[in-house]
Amino acid sequence: MNDTEPAATPARVAAPSAPPVVQMQAITKLFPGLVANDAVDFDLRAGEVHALLGENGAGKSTLMNVLTGIYHAEAGQIMMNGQPVRFGSPESAIAAGIGMVHQHFKLVRAFTVAENIHLGWHETPKLVSPALLESRTAELAERFNLAVRPSARVEDLSAGEQQRVEILRVLARGARVLILDEPTAVLTPREAGELFKALRGFTARGYSVIFISHKLDEVMEISDRITVLRAGRNVATLPAASTNAVELATLMVGRELHPPQATGVGERKLGNIVLQLAGVAALDDRGLKALTDVDLALHEGEIVGVAGVAGNGQRELTEVLTGIRDVIEGQVRIGGHVMSGADPLAFLDAGIGHIPEDRLRSGLAPAMPVATNAVLREYRAAPIARGPFYLPAAAMALARRIVADSAVLVPSMRMPVRNLSGGNQQRLVARREMRVATRALVAAYPTRGLDVGAIETMLRYIVEMRDRGVAVLLISEELEDLIGIADRIVVLFKGRIIGGFTAAEADPERIGLLMGGRVAEADALATQPTVS
Amino acid sequence: MFRIQRIPSISPLAILSSRVIAVVSALVVGGIVYSLRGFDVFDLGANVIDSSFGSEFGVQDLGLLFSPLILTGLATAITLRIGLWNIGGEGQFYLGAVFATAIGLFVQGPDWLILILMFIGGFVGGMLWILVPALARAYLQTDEIITTLLLNFVAMLLVYFLCTGPWRDPHDTVTSATARVKAEMPYLFGDLHWGLIIALLLAVLVAAMLAYTKWGYEVRLAGSNRFAAFYAGVPVRRRLIQVMLLSGGVAGIGGMLEVAGTVHHLQGGMSNNFGYLGILVAVVAGGAPIAVPAAALLMAVILNGGIVLQSYGVSTYEVLALTGLILFFVAISEQLAYYRISRPPALKAGAGA
Incomplete structure (x- = not known):
């Protein structure tokens, strides 16, 4: 990049006569081997919610890190209220009234x-x-209209409450510009609704919000304007009123999307049972009962979706199904054969792949190179192994193929895998597991952290596997995804399966009630004729 | 204005150069202190180099320090690969020496056979001494740092007991030691025996096993993330035990070679702290078995130089302080290597706040 070139003249700035609260001009930020931001213009007006939309690695976080002084741009400048500013650190940014609430809370x-x-x-x-x-905090909470309990310990709070504390912390320090990085990722739909209400309250009082997200619906709901970043460039800045989700998705991904559909559900006949739980109970890591009396059968060529609020036994369910966790009651069967004890290798050998819930803890060795991680499931056999030997060159070749297939851009195969973005890690793990899942795939939140384009690809892969006769267990928080591709949906609540639906019967409202454990109300709903 | 940035990954060359810088910096700081004490540092340095490399005797002495340091360093480095610390090299070294001595003293046979048996005995002795910590680690998650460390003192007292009690050479009234072990390691030249070659080969062998076998892959994976290794189907517990036993065995070979090649009997204090210095060697080598010989050589030069320094009136403590300084600087360099000082592009005129 040529940084001696004069900064691009502010491009659009149309209506408002007052200068924008924040104006970033031609911001260029380079990382070794990567242009993270390429002459990006971005401006924020007083009293607006301006969404920053883009796929993983599009440069959203980088741009905000430049704004808050965590990174220094190679070129470009930042103005606040018409005055050039330059922040050396997040502290000086907050002193100037820009505060950021990170995705991972810093409490x-x-x-x-x-x-x-x-x-x-x-x-x-x-x-x-x-x-x-506590009294000072109560005053602040009232002033900013954010309900928090001053005397409660943070560890006892829900994610939504913790987020309010973070926001209050930033506002208390005099922020007029609030940057929220993927704020709804950790929230329940209800909490997200409360957040949106609070944000509208702030903008009504003249505060401005930058809302980083890759979820189109919520961006459409909350924003006044939307800037779409793709591959480090600003591809469009649009008023929310004059665009729609389809246009945004196309801008984000750079092509049109065709979400996979459940093809011919119901007409296909089910194959044999591949993986089965019979009367299974299991404990969690703390020794408390996490699964109770679970009966579940995965047939060849079907996708079974598991709906449920996170933390209702999903982790234990996947671990029991993949040999990581032993059961205390009941049986785990693979093709009729009863498995005994925790033995992940036996499940791997039986052709069962596993996309784990927390890939960094259990699916990857974060400090080891990408190549080492890519071959984690296949190092035992040829071509990577010859007798007792491990052939690094063959491992590298296979790793390159997996990386290419998963469409992950990796500067170096020797780079520690923790330096990949969360979405890229997810794609890598998913691809690796799909290769070994010749009979069944147990996938926990496979689309978590992915953007629309990648979600579409991931779901299509899963459908293709199903069509090849693989049994798939799909755990997801996105009810829409489940209903879209699953042949059957079961609902997990407090470690029990409390409902099962075929794709045709699946009704989001009933499933939603069951997810909350409200069986009676869900049943009541079922007896009524379906309103269409 | 300058900015300090942390970079996520660095090249092996950067790691190596940061270590070289650290060692040189430690020597510079040590040199300044020595010169304040009134020593002529350059004269001392020249003497150290000369005494280590300048004569056949120097090289022999250096080699005799070098071999055991490779093995004890390797012992700790192996466990670092799977994320554990074997601090008990000292004890395992002693037990290797005890087993080797027992075979040397009490088994009859041709020297070559006795040497082979001593070698196996040394390996087994070291393994046995780490067996309990290894099992406790694998099955009860007991901290191996504590257990291996504490067993050092037991081993040391055991050796004193044997040398002053049941195995004491009744003809020797001056020192408390066992009788001479007749079988001797063959010599390269002078006093320098083949143990050096064995130690170097073992370092290469272990490094190759880690890099080029499935077993090594599993060990590295388990060392990096035990959960992921288990998930991948690695028998993690078995690998933990195997790695610790191998580590103890390698330290035990160090003890065996010391008996068969250098000291020729069992004697209290014969370990010369090689076990503890091995921890230092492993840290300076960054836990990489292939780098252990280089780190061990550095340590050997310092120890050998220390003997020379003492003849010039530098106290033992001042020599030990120098080794401490090196460890300190290396530890710092390990972190600093990940930081880079950069200068952000200059602001355009008038843009400065």
Whole structure:
């Protein structure tokens, strides 16, 4: 990049006579081997929600890190209210009124809400008592209309509450510009609704919000304007009122999308049972019962969707089905053969792939190279192994193929896999597991962290596997995805399967009620004639 | 204005050069302190180099320090590959020496056969000494740092007991040691025996096993993320035990070679702290078995140089302080290697706030 070139003149700036609150001009940020931001223009007006939309690696986070002083751009400049500014650190950005709420909360979990609000804040009184901090926090909460419990410990709070604490922390420090990085990723739909209400409250008082997301629906719902980034460039800045989800998706991905459809569901006859749980109970890591009396059969050529709020036994279910966790009651059978004990290798040898829930903890060795991780399931056999030997060159060749197939862009195969973005890690793991899943694939949240284009590809792969006769267990938080491609849906609640539907019967409302454990209401709904 | 940035991954060359810089910096700091004490540093340095490499005797002495350091260093480095710390090289070294001595003293046969038996005995002795920590680690998650460390003292006292008690050579009234072990390692030249070659070969062998066998892949995977290794189907517990036993065995071979090649009997204090210095060697080598010989050579030069330095009036403590400084600088360099100082592009005139 040529940084001696004069900065591009501010392009669009149309209506408002007052200068934008934030104006980023021709921001270019380079990383070794990568142009993360390529002459990006971005502006934010007072009182608006401006969404920053883009696929993983499109440069959204980089742009915001430049704005908040975490990164320094190689070229371009930043103006606030018409004045050039330059932040050396997030502290100086917040002093100028720009505060960011990160995707992973930066709170001290053992501290109370009030303590977290006052931590590292120059306005914190020199002499403090819990009562004083709590009353100050209560005042702030009231001022910004954010419901928090000042005396509660952060570790006892739900994700939504923690997020409010983060937002309050930033607002208390005088932020007029609030940057939210994928704020709804950790929220339930209800909490997301509350967040949106709070955001509208802020903008009504003249605050501005930058909303980073890759979820089209919520971006359409909350934003005034939308900027789409693709491959580090600003491809469009549009008023939300004059665009739609389809146009945004096309802009984001650079091509049109064709979401996979459940093809001919119901007409196909089911194959043999591949993987079966009979009366299974299992404990979680703390020794508490996580699964109770679970009966589940996966047939060849079907996708069974598991709906449920995270933490209702999904992890244990996948682990029992892949030999990582032993059962305390009941049987796990592969093709009628009863498996005994925790033995992941036996399940792997039986052709069962596993996309685990938390890939960094259990699916990858984060500090090891991409190549080493890519061959993690296939190093035992030729061509990577010859007798007792491991052939690094053959491993590298296979790794290259997996990486190419999963469409992950990797600067170097020797790079530690933790340096890949979350979405790329997910694609790598998914591709690797699909290769070994010759009979069954147990996939926990395979689309988590992926953007629309990649979700589409991932779901299509899963459908293709099903069509080849592989049995698929698909756990997802996205009810729409489940209903879209699953042949059957079961609902997991507190470790029990409390409902089962064929694709034809699947009704989001009933499933939603069951996910919340409201069996009676769901049943009541079922007895009524379906309203169409 | 300068900015310090953390970079996510660095090349092997950067790691190597950061280590070289660290060692040189430690020597510079040590040199400044020595010169403040009134020593002529360059004269001392020249003498150290000369005494280590300048004469056949120097090279012999260096080699005799070098071989055991390779093996104890290798012992700790192996466990680092699977994410564990064997701090008990000292004890395993002693037990290897005990087993080798027992065979040397009490088994009759031709020297070559006795040497082979001693070699096996040394390996087994070291393995047995780490067996309990290994099982405790694998089945009870007991911290191996504590268990291996504490067993060092048991081993040391055991050797004192044997040398002053049941195995004491009654003809020797001066030192407390066993009788001379008759079988001797063949010599390369002078006092320098083939143990050096064995140690170097073992380092290469272990490095090759880790890089080019399925077993090695599994060990590295388990060392990087035990959960992922289990998920991948690696028998993690078995690998933990195997790696620890191998580590103990390698340290035990160090003890055997010391008996058969250098000291020729069992004697209290004969380990010369090789077990502990091996931890240092492993750290300087960054836990990489292939780098252990280079780190062990550095340590040997320092130890050998220390003897020379003492003849110039530098105290033992000042020599030990130098080894401490090196470890300290290497530890810092390991982190600093991930940072880079960059200068952001200059602002256009008038744009500065």
